[in-house]
Amino acid sequence: MTIDSHCHLDQADYEEPVDFVIQRAEAAGVDHIMAVACNPDDFEELSKQLKQHACLYGAFGIHPEYAHKQHDLDNLKKCLIENRAVALGECGLDYHEAEATHEQQQDLFQKQIDLAHQMHLPLMIHARDAEGDMRAILKQAYKAGKLTDGFVLHCFSGSADMAREAVEMGGFLSASGVITFKNAERVREIFAQIPLANLLVETDAPYLAPHPLRGKPNEPAYVQYTLAKLAEIKGVSVKEMEKITTENFGRLYLKGQQ
Ligand SMILES: [Zn+2]
Incomplete structure (x- = not known):
């Protein structure tokens, strides 16, 4: 039994009802799925999916690519409460292809750090081509005591220094299909150094399908490929890695519910 700790069922264009995607995940031994909505236009769709499928956990947040728009953070808060979300995210910084300025992104990210702290929710963080600013913001938030409910750097492919700092602050690092890619030796070397207690595994479906399915639409069932690769990198059995990532x-995410 394993968990896909991050995917976007609301963004997927699977040409079939999401029920089938979930059934295939269950058949592949994925007993829970974290479904993430990070565009406010999709919040309602995820709310519906959460009501229909008991195997889903929900996360709501505003992705940095929408940081140039006006946002109603009260609505985000309401959504998190009404859907009993277990995380706020994904949110963060994306300097790769953002219409939003760096300042707009930082402002929205800070507001979501504050909201997560106020609501005692862990933060699910996206960082792309923004490592310096991300590390600075996280350090500052940590010093201010705002990360006490935990955080994860999802789909992690940053530097070894960033991974080490995140671990020192009690953060988690989530491995995506990227660790299975042929040219990702650097990322695998970094994951080899991360303590077992700080690891999660995810698909980020419908994006980033793992090898040997690279290029196809990704789905939660495929988390098994990434999990197997992570087990190999860490030198533990697949069963052991399932147990470790499920406990993590x-x-x-489930502190308040156990
Ligand atoms: Zn994502």
Whole structure:
């Protein structure tokens, strides 16, 4: 039994009802799925999916690519409460292809750090081409005591220094299909150094399908490929890695529910 700790069922264009995607995940031994909505236009769709499928956990947040728009953070808060979300995210910084300025992104990210802290929710963080600013913001938030409910750097592919700092602050690092890619030796070397207690595994579906399915639409059932690769990198059995990442998921996201 394993958990896909991050995917976007609301963004997927699977050409079939999401029920089938979930059934295939269950058949592949994925007993829980964290479904993430990070565009306010999709919040309602995820709310519906959460009501229909008991195997889903929900996360709501505003992705940095929408930071140039006006946002109603009261609505985000309401959504998190009404859907009993277990995380706020994904949120963060994306300097790769953002219409939003760096300042707009930082402002929205800070507001969501504050909201997560106020609501005692862990933060699910996206960081792309923004490592310096991300590390600075996280350090500052940590010093201010705002990260006490935990955080994860999802789909992690940053530097070894960033991974070490995150671990020192009690953060988690989530491995995506990227660790299975042929050219990702650097990322695998970094994951080899991360303590077992700080690891999660995810698909980020419908994006980033793992090898040997690279290029196809990704789905939660495929988390098994990434999990197997992570087990190999860490030198533990697949069964052991399932157990470790499931326990880690519980420690980060389900504290209030156990
Ligand atoms: Zn994502």
